[in-house]
Amino acid sequence: MSINVEKSFVENMFSLDGKVAIVTGATGALGGAVAAGYGFSGAKVVLSARGEEKLKAYAEELDAAGVATAFFVADPADEKDVKDLIQFAANTYGELNILAACHGFNAPKNIIEQTTEEWKKIMDADCTSVYLLAKYAAARMAEQGKGGKLVITSSARSKMGMAGYTGYCTAKGGVDLMVQSLACDLTTKCGIGVNSINPTVFRSDLTEWMFDKESEVYKNFLKRLPVGRLGEPADFVGLAIFLASPASDFLTGGNYDATGGYWAC
Numbered sequence: 001m002s003i004n005v006e007k008s009f010v011e012n013m014f015s016l017d018g019k020v021a022i023v024t025g026a027t028g029a030l031g032g033a034v035a036a037g038y039g040f041s042g043a044k045v046v047l048s049a050r051g052e053e054k055l056k057a058y059a060e061e062l063d064a065a066g067v068a069t070a071f072f073v074a075d076p077a078d079e080k081d082v083k084d085l086i087q088f089a090a091n092t093y094g095e096l097n098i099l100a101a102c103h104g105f106n107a108p109k110n111i112i113e114q115t116t117e118e119w120k121k122i123m124d125a126d127c128t129s130v131y132l133l134a135k136y137a138a139a140r141m142a143e144q145g146k147g148g149k150l151v152i153t154s155s156a157r158s159k160m161g162m163a164g165y166t167g168y169c170t171a172k173g174g175v176d177l178m179v180q181s182l183a184c185d186l187t188t189k190c191g192i193g194v195n196s197i198n199p200t201v202f203r204s205d206l207t208e209w210m211f212d213k214e215s216e217v218y219k220n221f222l223k224r225l226p227v228g229r230l231g232e233p234a235d236f237v238g239l240a241i242f243l244a245s246p247a248s249d250f251l252t253g254g255n256y257d258a259t260g261g262y263w264a265c
C-alpha cells in the first residue's frame with residue numbers, strides 16, 4: 001500500500017496562519033482562551049464584547065504577546081452592531097475566515113417567577129445573537145468565495161433540562177439545531193463548516209464557586225466525570241482550534257462535547 005496522506009497536509013492541518021478570526025465574548029473565560037489559542041496558531045484576531053474597558057485591556061495583552069489583535073465593542077444581539085463588527089474585521093484585516101461565538105448569558109429562575117422580558121433577554125443573548133453573527137459572517141465569507149468556519153459555543157445543557165434553566169437550555173438547544181440547519185444552508189453552497197462546542201463546567205468568574213472540592217455540587221459532578229476534574233479554559237482551546245482549522249474540513253453540523261466524559265457514565 002502507498003501513503004495516501006500528504007506530509008505537508010498533516011504538518012499544517014491545525015495551522016490558522018493568515019486567517020482572520022472574530023471571537024465574541026472575548027473578555028470571558030472561554031472566549032479569552034479561544035482568542036489566545038487562535039492567535040498563537042497564527043490567526044489575526046478581532047476581539048468583541050459589550051464592555052470596552054476589559055476588551056481594550058485584553059487586546060493590549062494579546063498584542064504584547066505577539067498576536068495581531070484588534071477589538072470592537074458590540075452587542076451580539078444587536079443587528080447593527082453585528083453588521084458593523086463584521087465590516088470592521090474585513091476593513092481591518094482584509095477578510096473574515098473564522099467566527100468563534102463565545103459570548104453567553106444566563107439568569108436562572110423558575111418559570112413561574114420569570115418574567116417574559118427575562119426569558120426574551122436570555123433568548124436574545126444566547127440564540128438570536130448566534131443567528132445574527134452566523135448570518136452576517138456567512139454572507140461575508142460567501143462573498144469572499146473561500147469558505148470559512150463558524151465555531152459556536154453551546155452547552156451540555158442543550159441536551160438536558162435543569163431547574164431554573166428554561167431559558168438557557170432552550171436557547172442552547174436552539175443553537176445546536178441552528179448549527180445543523182446552518183450546515184445544510186452553508187456548507188455545500190459556500191464551503192463554510194459550522195459546528196458547536198458543548199461544554200459542561202469550565203472555570204470562569206461565574207463558575208469559580210463550583211470548584212470548591214468540599215462542595216456537594218463539585219462532588220456530584222465528579223461522579224460523572226471520568227477525567228477526574230472540572231474544565232480549565234485551556235481545555236477548551238484544542239477543540240476550538242480543530243473546528244477552525246483544515247483538520248476539521250470533513251466535519252459540519254456537529255455538536256461536539258467538551259465535558260471530560262460527562263456523557264460516558
Ligand SMILES: NC(=O)c1ccc[n+]([C@@H]2O[C@H](COP(=O)([O-])OP(=O)(O)OC[C@H]3O[C@@H](n4cnc5c(N)ncnc54)[C@H](OP(=O)(O)O)[C@@H]3O)[C@@H](O)[C@H]2O)c1
Nearest residue numbers: 025027028029030049050051103104105125155201202204
Ligand atoms: N464556563 C462554563 O462552565 C460554561 C459551561 C457551559 C456553557 N458555557 C458557555 O460558554 C460561553 C462562554 O462562557 P464563559 O464561561 O466564558 O462566560 P464568562 O466568563 O461569564 O464570559 C461571558 C462573555 O460573554 C459576554 N456577555 C455577558 N453577558 C452577555 C450578554 N447578555 N450578551 C452578550 N454577551 C454577553 C461577556 O462580555 P460583555 O458582558 O462585556 O459583553 C463575556 O465576554 C457562553 O455561551 C456560555 O453559555 C460556559
